[in-house]
Amino acid sequence: xxxxxxxxxxxxxxxxxxxxxxxxxxxxxxxxxxxxxxxxxxxxxxxxxxxxxxxxxxxxxxxxxxxxxxxxxxxxxxxxxxxxxxxxxxxxxxxxxxxxxxxxxxxxxxxxxxxxxxxxxxxxxxxxxxxxxxxxxxxxxxxxxxxxxxxxxxxxxxxxxxxxxxxxxxxxxxxxxxxxxxxxxxxxxxxxxxxxxxxxxxxxxxxxxxxxxxxxxxxxxxxxxxxxxxxxxxxxxxxxxxxxxxxxxxxxxxxxxxxxxxxxxxxxxxxxxxxxxxxxxx
Amino acid sequence: xxxxxxxxxxxxxxxxxxxxxxxxxxxxxxxxxxxxxxxxxxxxxxxxxxxxxxxxxxxxxxxxxxxxxxxxxxxxxxxxxxxxxxxxxxxxxxxxxxxxxxxxxxxxxxxxxxxxxxxxxxxxxxxxxxxxxxxxxxxxxxxxxxxxxxxxxxxxxxxxxxxxxxxxxxxxxxxxxxxxxxxxxxxxxxxxxxxxxxxxxxxxxxxxxxxxxxxxxxxxxxxxxxxxxxxxxxxxxxxxxxxxxxxxxxxxxxxxxxxxxxxxxxxxxxxxxxxxxxxxxxxxxxxxxxxxxxxxxxxxxxxxxxxxxxxxxxxxxxxxxxxxxxxxxxxxxxxxxxxxxxxxxx
Ligand SMILES: Cc1ncc(C[n+]2csc(CCOP(=O)(O)OP(=O)(O)O)c2C)c(N)n1
Ligand SMILES: [Mg+2]
Numbered sequence: 001x002x003x004x005x006x007x008x009x010x011x012x013x014x015x016x017x018x019x020x021x022x023x024x025x026x027x028x029x030x031x032x033x034x035x036x037x038x039x040x041x042x043x044x045x046x047x048x049x050x051x052x053x054x055x056x057x058x059x060x061x062x063x064x065x066x067x068x069x070x071x072x073x074x075x076x077x078x079x080x081x082x083x084x085x086x087x088x089x090x091x092x093x094x095x096x097x098x099x100x101x102x103x104x105x106x107x108x109x110x111x112x113x114x115x116x117x118x119x120x121x122x123x124x125x126x127x128x129x130x131x132x133x134x135x136x137x138x139x140x141x142x143x144x145x146x147x148x149x150x151x152x153x154x155x156x157x158x159x160x161x162x163x164x165x166x167x168x169x170x171x172x173x174x175x176x177x178x179x180x181x182x183x184x185x186x187x188x189x190x191x192x193x194x195x196x197x198x199x200x201x202x203x204x205x206x207x208x209x210x211x212x213x214x215x216x217x218x219x220x221x222x223x224x225x226x227x228x229x230x231x232x233x234x235x236x237x238x239x240x241x242x243x244x245x246x247x248x249x250x251x252x253x254x255x256x257x258x259x260x261x262x263x264x265x266x267x268x269x270x271x272x273x274x275x276x277x278x279x280x281x282x
Numbered sequence: 283x284x285x286x287x288x289x290x291x292x293x294x295x296x297x298x299x300x301x302x303x304x305x306x307x308x309x310x311x312x313x314x315x316x317x318x319x320x321x322x323x324x325x326x327x328x329x330x331x332x333x334x335x336x337x338x339x340x341x342x343x344x345x346x347x348x349x350x351x352x353x354x355x356x357x358x359x360x361x362x363x364x365x366x367x368x369x370x371x372x373x374x375x376x377x378x379x380x381x382x383x384x385x386x387x388x389x390x391x392x393x394x395x396x397x398x399x400x401x402x403x404x405x406x407x408x409x410x411x412x413x414x415x416x417x418x419x420x421x422x423x424x425x426x427x428x429x430x431x432x433x434x435x436x437x438x439x440x441x442x443x444x445x446x447x448x449x450x451x452x453x454x455x456x457x458x459x460x461x462x463x464x465x466x467x468x469x470x471x472x473x474x475x476x477x478x479x480x481x482x483x484x485x486x487x488x489x490x491x492x493x494x495x496x497x498x499x500x501x502x503x504x505x506x507x508x509x510x511x512x513x514x515x516x517x518x519x520x521x522x523x524x525x526x527x528x529x530x531x532x533x534x535x536x537x538x539x540x541x542x543x544x545x546x547x548x549x550x551x552x553x554x555x556x557x558x559x560x561x562x563x564x565x566x567x568x569x570x571x572x573x574x575x576x577x578x579x580x581x582x583x584x585x586x587x588x589x590x591x592x593x594x595x596x597x598x599x600x601x602x603x604x605x606x607x608x609x610x611x612x613x614x615x616x617x618x619x620x621x622x623x624x625x626x627x628x
Pocket of ligand 2: 116150151152179181182183184
């Protein structure tokens with residue numbers, strides 16, 4: 001694997017953060033908090049980790065593929081996909097407006113390149129990713145399946161049905177990651193329904209569990225590379241990725257408040273003042 | 283008078299709800315207008331709080347959407363009777379079923395999608411088949427949820443819930459009626475589904491208007507066509523009525539807030555007079571209010587029927603007004619459906 005150009009990737013991350021804030025501001029809805037917190041992860045994944053083909057195909061044969069289970073953080077995914085060349089960045093301005101391909105939550109229905117299954121109703125993505133990983137094995141396609149989930153999402157029972165299944169069936173071409181930001185809609189995860197020892201839980205279910213800091217590009221890349229090195233050894237892999245909801249915009253951090261709220265004009269200005277335009281606004 | 287909510291260009295506002303006295307028939311002399319708009323989910327929140335004060339057995343459960351469901355006030359006043367279950371709707375339905383054993387009256391709260399499709403078998407076995415006194419309260423139903431898009435815009439929930447034996451299904455039309463329906467559910471025994479929505483919507487029902495589960499509410503008397511509507515579509519029907527009146531068509535507007543049990547008598551009484559029907563709902567054409575009415579007509583009094591509903595498709599992101607228009611749920615759609623059905627009568 002080539003050495004990442006951290007300087008360039010950091011610039012991309014800052015640009016994507018600008019996109020996120022501008023997108024949710026324009027339509028006055030959507031989810032900036034989780035999107036900002038996962039920006040380094042998306043940059044690391046799409047610009048360094050994934051072995052991906054230039055053109056999108058639904059089957060994703062001969063390439064690594066990614067699923068977003070916590071579909072509400074669609075802004076960061078859409079911006080990343082556009083910046084990675086799957087569609088024109090201009091289309092980001094259509095987010096959540098009538099007739100857009102950039103639906104509030106990711107959908108295949110309008111044919112947006114990069115999306116392979118709808119998400120938004122939480123708890124379903126891991127199962128889909130496991131299924132896709134099993135298909136890769138059946139097809140003798142020696143590539144990986146990645147999936148991202150929320151930590152609040154861990155409260156859904158289906159996640160644990162999938163957890164049990166993947167370990168039992170040795171789905172070891174799968175790298176799952178949890179956005180471990182400690183926040184959900186109604187408040188801190190600890191107060192809503194505590195996950196207690198999440199690492200021990202996934203280990204008890206038979207997964208290889210790694211931890212890294214998600215708001216540091218070098219650590220995120222190193223974490224994902226380490227995860228990759230552990231594939232093919234009989235166990236599915238889980239990354240507990242410690243992030244800060246709203247990272248990069250000071251007033252959106254340290255709270256669950258910005259999970260799903262759009263900034264007003266004034267807040268947009270304040271946010272953009274903290275996020276330098278690097279590779280060009282859409 | 284608000285004018286921002288829907289372009290009223292085709293309609294003469296002054297004529298809306300006019301009192302007409304014709305030699306043979308006296309029309310209901312109520313004027314349905316509004317000066318205020320509010321979301322129906324706030325009506326649920328207000329009703330639940332009042333119920334909590336009236337009945338110590340009422341408990342609330344919520345799956346990480348307390349603010350969206352407007353359950354904060356209940357939670358604040360009755361912390362020991364409020365249960366935050368996290369993002370775990372299937373567990374919530376089971377918990378609610380269990381809480382009825384010993385006499386609690388659980389009101390569960392989450393979005394309509396996660397209140398029904400997500401947990402259908404839990405509801406079916408532990409609540410409906412077991413006849414538990416659980417009130418499933420569901421917000422953000424239909425396309426008027428808006429920008430979140432199709433993943434969240436359930437349009438199949440009325441169908442799913444009305445198919446369950448013994449399930450009462452209520453779809454109130456405005457803030458006040460949602461509050462009244464919530465209060466009525468406190469005295470009702472058995473499983474029930476209460477469906478309401480997200481957007482700010484005209485409040486046109488008087489706060490003291492009586493509400494009886496299972497009893498249709500005739501809003502406007504008419505002779506030429508019966509318009510049966512539920513939920514947000516009742517207001518659309520009232521707007522359509524004014525436009526139809528200008529065209530010389532007198533529509534009878536009946537608010538079918540209870541889809542199940544359906545007020546068959548009220549339906550037949552109206553239809554025997556008008557001899558044609560339009561149904562209006564923010565739901566799939568398959569499985570909703572229109573289906574229920576069609577069944578009554580087919581069995582007892584076949585007459586021409588048109589259904590204003592979503593035509594077998596998923597929704598999408600957009601504003602509520604844009605989506606109502608795109609998916610054929612505007613007053614104009616009701617007007618043309620009424621004209622078609624009146625023509626078919628001849
Ligand atoms: C099945 C389901 N239930 C409820 C919701 C509503 N909802 C959307 S995001 C969210 C909180 C998710 O928390 P987390 O996974 O931690 O994501 P974060 O808030 O950190 O972005 C909830 C409850 C949903 N989308 N799907
Ligand atoms: Mg979280």
